[in-house]
């Protein structure tokens with residue numbers, strides 16, 4: 001992506017620095033950026049939490065967590081550099097008076113990045129607190145974690161609270177899928193290769209499948225997840241972002257607004273799903289007890305803290321349609337679920353069949369070409385093609401075989417480490433590039449589409465369809481494609497070397 005701003009030092013202020021996200025993802029990502037010499041030498045990291053703690057104790061806490069969640073053995077030189085950047089400030093984020101302490105840790109003449117790794121319910125309090133201590137000016141950036149709201153209305157409330165103090169140009173809304181190398185590669189694959197640029201529409205493509213399967217369950221997060229469900233947790237953000245990148249028109253440039261304008265147009269063109277078509281276009285499921293990778297796992301209703309009446313979905317499949325010129329008549333099938341057999345995320349583009357079969361009776365059913373974009377794991381790109389089997393025959397016919405052109409990132413880029421999505425996103429925030437962050441209108445448009453489906457589900461009293469943990473979801477999700485003579489792509493996950 002093109003960098004809009006330059007490499008300059010900043011004060012990186014991490015609100016919620018003792019929380020789960022900070023410990024597991026953000027601090028280890030800052031460490032990796034340090035290790036790669038991508039942190040500006042004068043940048044500082046200011047941890048903020050409500051616990052009264054000395055700087056020494058905070059340093060110890062960060063060190064422990066880096067070992068626990070990052071590298072088992074820290075590089076001493078890297079750690080020494082990172083340690084020297086650390087500050088700690090004790091702030092009760094609901095108390096506007098407690099923010100003044102930040103004055104001792106940040107330099108008003110420099111860029112300040114405020115990363116809100118806290119519950120979204122206190123984003124408004126934090127913005128008010130920063131305002132009250134007169135820290136906010138046009139050089140301050142604010143990073144918001146998901147979920148931004150529970151529906152369109154609540155997302156507008158949060159966005160309004162933040163917009164009272166920050167201009168949209170200062171707001172960085174995280175969707176960590178946009179930081180994944182392979183999701184970024186969708187842009188290069190589409191727009192740096194003429195074979196895909198010219199064949200990417202209803203003339204050549206039959207349908208598209210986007211699957212994000214998870215083998216984990218809800219990981220002790222019943223309180224959050226049961227309120228959200230897979231639709232809000234994964235579809236509203238990650239799957240719709242992937243869909244937008246696959247379906248968008250070429251942006252004029254790679255700057256943030258050119259890309260976001262094009263993604264927004266796709267979201268706006270999504271055909272509404274409501275009570276009149278929800279049964280034909282969606283399937284929702286909830287896992288029951290089963291086995292995942294040989295391990296016995298409980299059903300959703302037996303998870304810790306579960307409410308046994310819950311109708312929350314842990315699986316969603318949707319036939320989405322994009323009502324524009326490029327995609328007329330091309331369904332986009334989306335599928336995501338917890339407790340599926342493997343963690344695997346893929347985009348599969350099914351091209352149209354040949355208009356005429358030259359190869360006679362033995363190849364009555366000439367299969368269509370497929371482009372498989374493996375987002376994770378075993379990141380890569382694969383194209384299935386029909387190929388002549390080498391050799392002579394006395395029948396005059398040609399033997400064909402389905403073959404694969406396979407680009408595996410781990411083989412092609414064996415010397416490159418694939419960075420975690422958060423490393424990329426933290427770097428981009430510090431560089432001041434918004435291209436990989438979600439604009440307010442995108443989030444609100446995504447909620448509009450998702451809210452309509454959720455409302456349609458609520459209007460039926462039916463519970464989600466059960467599926468056994470360790471399977472690919474409810475039987476009806478197979479039916480969603482089978483009734484159109486299609487089937488889900490069968491992932492063959494390859495173990496990473």
Ligand SMILES: NC(=O)C1=CN([C@@H]2O[C@H](COP(=O)(O)OP(=O)(O)OC[C@H]3O[C@@H](n4cnc5c(N)ncnc54)[C@H](OP(=O)(O)O)[C@@H]3O)[C@@H](O)[C@H]2O)C=CC1
Pocket residue numbers: 015016017018019020021022049050051091092093094116117118119120122145146147
């Ligand atoms: N954890 C994850 O993997 C992911 C998290 N997110 C999002 O990231 C954000 C943070 O999540 P997570 O780290 O899991 O949550 P945690 O509850 O683990 O951490 C939140 C942090 O905010 C602090 N906090 C809450 N209220 C206040 C307050 N009034 N004053 C000072 N500190 C306060 C908590 O402090 P204390 O410890 O004192 O309570 C805690 O350190 C959420 O928006 C979440 O949805 C998004 C994707 C993944």
Ligand SMILES: O=C1O[C@H](COP(=O)(O)O)[C@@H](O)[C@H](O)[C@H]1O
Pocket residue numbers: 214216233234
């Ligand atoms: O945002 C979320 O994403 C994770 C899946 O992310 P991944 O990078 O591991 O694919 C999901 O498990 C979680 O429920 C959700 O909140």
